[in-house]
Amino acid sequence: GNSVTQMEGPVTLSEEAFLTINCTYTATGYPSLFWYVQYPGEGLQLLLKATKADDKGSNKGFEATYRKETTSFHLEKGSVQVSDSAVYFCALARQGTYKYIFGTGTRLKVLA
Amino acid sequence: DAGVTQSPTHLIKTRGQQVTLRCSPKSGHDTVSWYQQALGQGPQFIFQYYEEEERQRGNFPDRFSGHQFPNYSSELNVNALLLGDSALYLCASSSSVIQGWGEQYFGPGTRLTVT
Secondary structure: OOEEEEOOOOEEEEOOOOEEEOEEEEOOOOOEEEEEEEOOOOOEEEEEEEOOOOOEEEEOOEEEEOEOOOOEOOEEEOOOOHHHOEEEEEEEEOOOOOOOEEOOOEEEEEEO | OOOOEEEOOEEEEOOOOOEEEEEEOOOOOOEEEEEEEOOOOOOEEEEEEEOOEEEEEOOOOOOEEEEEOOOOOEEEEEOOOOHHHOEEEEEEEEOOOOOOOOOOEEOOOEEEEEO
């Protein structure tokens, strides 16, 4: 079946450190891939997306590249800020369906 | 431009009771999806409504039902509540017209506690 696997958290970094959150997926066909962020007490916000292989999604300094050969969509940021502290969810959506499949989330804590 | 709104914010119910949660989609959106997010987990797809009909359903029992109104707002109903139904319920809206597959906008959620 279709699934998303994220690295276990929490991830604790110092401000200005480099961030990588790993995400791999299992899906038939060519799914679209997403990263969502959830700040404390809030709903999910779309951070970035990629709809086909080799696409790079980017937003607010975050980037992720759709790698079909490794079925991965790792999230990266060159220099994190305290305000980036949140839970990050990787998700996929298969073509022709309407539901998102989410990973379990990775909590990021950035220390000043 | 109002985003996705949900009501109520918090709700406490007793096992066996019934509950109704409400969602108003983002302006211009006509499709509403519902998700259940248990503590420490990712959201799980319950179902999606489009043109006032359930278009797709996840692996949830029939105790979970919904409705979409002509103004595109939606309700999620859960009957015979179980302790395991305690979760954050998220509503997400999207547009069937805008190109760019699958972008959904999420509301802040309703926190349901079953005692």
